[in-house]
Amino acid sequence: MASQTKGWKLRYWIILGYCVPIVLTALSSLFVFSCVQTVREKSVELQHSSEINQKVHDLETDVQARSRATRGYLLQKATASLEVYREAKKHLAETLNALHDLIQDPPQQKNLQQLTPLLQDLEELDQELFTLVDQGKTTQAVERWKMMNERERMGAISTVLETMVAREAEIVHAGEVAGQQALDQLLIAIVLTTILSIGIAIGLGTWIIRKIVQQINQSASVVASSTNEIAVSVEQQERTANQQAVSVSETTTTMDELGASARQSAEQAEAAAAGARQALAIADSGNQAVGRSIDGMAALKQKVGAIAEQILRLSEQTSQIGNISGLVSDLANQTNMLALNAAVEAVRAGEHGKGFAVVAGEIRKLADQSKKSAEKINLLVADIQTAINSTVMVTDEGTKTVEEGVKIAQQTAESFSGVTDAVNNVVLNSQQISLNVKQQAIAIQQVVDAMNALNVAAQETANGMGQVRIGTQQLNETASNLKAIV
Template sequence: MRIRYQLYLLTSAVGFMAISSLGIILFSQTSKYPKIINEAGLVRGGTQRIVKLRLLGQVPTDLITATDERINTLINGDPAQDIPPATDPEFRQAMQNVQQQWDALKVELNRPQINTAAIAERSEELFDATNNANSVMEKIAGREYQRVFVLETVVVVAELIILVIVGFVIQRITKVLSGIANQIASASTETAAAIAEQEKVIAQQAASVNQTTTTMEELGASSRQSAEQADASSAGAKQTMELSTSGLQGVRHTTEGIDVLKDNVSAIAEKIMQLSEQTTQITSVSELVADIANQTNILALNAAVEAARAGEQGKGFSVVAQEVRKLADQSKKSAEKITALIRETQASINSTVMVTDEGTKTAAECIKLAQSTRETFETIADSINSVFVNSQQIALSSKQQAVGVQQAVSAMNAINLGAREASTSVSQIKTATQQLLESAQTLKERV
């Protein structure tokens, strides 16, 4: 085999081995970042699912345990999953904040009585903490990918320089490199054309990815707006439920007051009946007084007759008899007036008894109406409670959709970053190829 071929083979093998070794090393260093970002995304989505299941009355122990393990893995690392400990101070602080928010949320989840507002607040804080941790890791990954790209570019440029140097050495050894220079020039031209086409394709892909990312961000904003509207509806339903509960209590107080009024009316009716009986007794006494007055009048008349028979001796007795007769007449008239007054009082009492009886019946009807109103309020309260629970579930579903859209946006951003890096790489390779073409032309002219 000719020397130039051996040199070509040796140079190509060494360059390939160097680039491959460096690529393997750099890939092993950067392959951990997608796993960490994926685990952080699983923590974010898992906690939202746990909250939803807990609000539905379930206790997802398995999901809680898995979330604890993932957070511990992201902080302390796991050799089995090839995830290193969080050594970056910013990312470690972000994950410790996630740990604190998760512990606070678990306290609310483990309470026997579910506090929907507290769980939603803690869930929102944990959601923000996990988003922050994801953003920090994405920035770290971006810096690491940029560093790797720079190293790879330096190695590629160094390899190209080495190839040019080897070309000059081979030119000094043999003049046969003229044909090889022609081949290099032709290949470089074709490669430049192919790279230009590839650059156009990558630019189109980058534009498509940017458009898709914008669409996903708009969808995420719409999902967040839907979640906010669902939260507002939930708050309105809660306020309406509180008002209906207050109205129900007012109806209950009204029912109790009507019950007391009914008892008071019944007591008044009993007292009026007793008063009626007592007026009846007074009437009997008044009639007895009238009878006594009549008898006294008759006795006075008889006494006057006897006094007239007695002559002068009976005049004084006659005067007394006349006075007694007058008193008897006055007593009779007074008894008759008392009897008339008692009869009028009796008629009024009878009317009062009838009105009291109507009042008792009206109070009973009011009690029935109040009970019906209370049942209606209870039905309204149950319906509003159902609306409140449904609003909470809609809010949680909207938040989960927002989380999914955010994850998709993160993935599209990663793809966009890769496309930009690929475009930059193609541009640099294009520049290097152009330089190589110029070097080949120079080599051809010197040969």
């Protein structure tokens, strides 16, 4: 046991010191619970026996009531006696059934078996007597009652009932004795378990304290020797940390200067990138202007084409007007000829053709006017045709001029595109240079931050080493004090 518990930790000893009293308390509680259960069972048995006694007394009362009702019915045939008998008979049957359910004791069950036929015989006799009285044979009924000696039957029933009461009294007495014994055992168990728990707890606690003190003494000795070794190592680490702090401080200064140079380079690269972006914006604006010029030329070309188409349509319509004017002129000549023929026919007709001659003269006038108008229209159509031809020539020249302008604008756009690509490459290169310089500046700043952190860490390490040295000294003193106290 000693070898097994030698390597135990302190918490295991403390747990052991708590577990033993708890186990003893649990065992005593189980024993007390068993005793309490015994007392409870005996109490239930006593209550059960009391109920059986009450039922036996009720049974005896019902038997006597039934016997009195029978005698009263023999002396005087009264309905009240018959009702009393029936009520007593009913209550007796219920009580007897209840006793059959309640009684578990074998001797009592045997007594109940003896009682049942006696009650049945008495009931049969009572029924026979009631029948004789109902038939008007009261004298024969009285003689039958005397001859059957009902008093002896009642005595036998009373004897069995008294036996049952006596048996229940024995059961009650035995239960009371057992209950008292259980209570005595409960009291003894409580006292013994209390004394035993206190004794074992004191003894075990003393033994555990001795073991704990022994372990603490050993641990204090080990701590004291270890703190001396730690103190020497801490002094060496403190000197090394101070040297590292000086080196890190010098490196930090150098990295600060390099970071400032990198930031200046980054600013210059950013300025170059900004100028390149401005040139790219100007080139984009020129390219957009050329694009708009090309779009305008294309729109102008479309409009000039549309004008040419409209002029061609106008020329065709003018030709149609000339044709119509020729038809009108021919129609006027034919009308004039018809009017002349009509005048000749009117002259031939004499007086009857004068009105017709007047109409023919008016038609000739209209035909002459139509011919003159057609001639004027032909002259106008010829002038318009000449103007249209001139306009067609001008629009052709305009179309050619627009096409040449479009070609020139496209060449200009191609030139701007080359400039834009070149400037864009410059911008990309400038941005890449700026980005690289910024990344270098960020990296240098990160190195500076890391060196600052290392510097702070080195200083904190040096301070921590000093605190560890002080703590080690205090721990050594505490171990010595603990060893002295224990």
